[in-house]
Amino acid sequence: MDEIRKKILETVVIEYQKKGLKFTMDDIAKELHISKKTIYKTYRDKEQMLDEMVDYVFNSIKETEARIMKNPMLSTDEKVKKILGALPDNYKSLDFRLLYQLAEKYPKVYKKINSRLESDWDNTIALIELGIKEGSIRNVSIPVVKLMFESTIEKFLSSDILIKMDMDYTQALSQMVDLLVYGMKTRN
Template sequence: MPNKATIESKILDAAYKLFLEKGYRHTTMDDIAKLLGISKKTLYKYYPGKFELLAASFEVAKTKLTAKVEAIVDNRYISFPLKLKSTLSVMASLLGPINPGLFEDLREYTPEIWEGLAQYINESAYTRFKQLLEQGVKEGLVNPTVNINLVVMLYAAAIQSLMDPKFISKFPESIQNGMKIPPADIYDQAITIIYNGILTEEARNEFANA
């Protein structure tokens, strides 16, 4: 018989999947129980409601992201451009699948979780991003005349704006339609544009082939 931790992990995986697909508002405990093939009564034995499921599932996602990013940043055997790409890929694995509707739900219905996620991204993702850029300057791969704090803020502003449906809605419809690409592709292209502007020629060549 599966232990409590295994069951909780399966419940969180199923809940997170539905939150990503349907948003928070349109996901019910019935939906989660049905996906798991268990009764709603059994589900309530482990979690008292969908708010607690949302909070716990995001904590799991953040813990996994932190471990992956730290492993990349601390790995001395990975080249700098590959670290940049790998870090992006890991960050996109958390942010990419989250559709704008879920972000809107988080801000409106669970502001504490929204603020926690924003704080986590600031403290974890952006701080490590700055560390990577500092490493790149030391290795002669990032142009030393570039203000790396500005680069981090440009990236943060781009990502936060592109996650915000209200920001996107301000643009002409033709531009909005042209942005209908997967979130992971948006992050990938945003970072590539920024990196190409800050890397030295040697690093650009390596980045392109990484």
């Protein structure tokens, strides 16, 4: 990814943090001290920018997962817990609770989020299988675990339920991951 695209996407994250989906191309241009024309040379519209931002954020999550996988200090069940709850530090303060607004305004982008949530489970599945083999994780149905995780995240992102509960996304994610992982662990 070229440097200007990366800077624009990082600024989109910042502006989303401040204003939700109400940020404008003017906001991005002002923050970067560039012209809107430069942004429009890179992205044809806000939807394309948001679409690429989804990949940018999910790719960052995958990089975090790769570091977790390589960490020899973590047990298998600790790795499962950290991977399921993986959020890069620079996105932990992002208000994911407002993503439900994408469903109406940018349905293709919202669909892409769901698609990304449902894909790239290879590392997590391999870790759960390893935990079962090691005896640190009960013999659980991996498709059921995957469905529970995806359904819960989709509910978090598709409604204002977390806002109504006055809970931020990272708190909710952490509690859900704890329930899943401790429910899978064997009782030693």
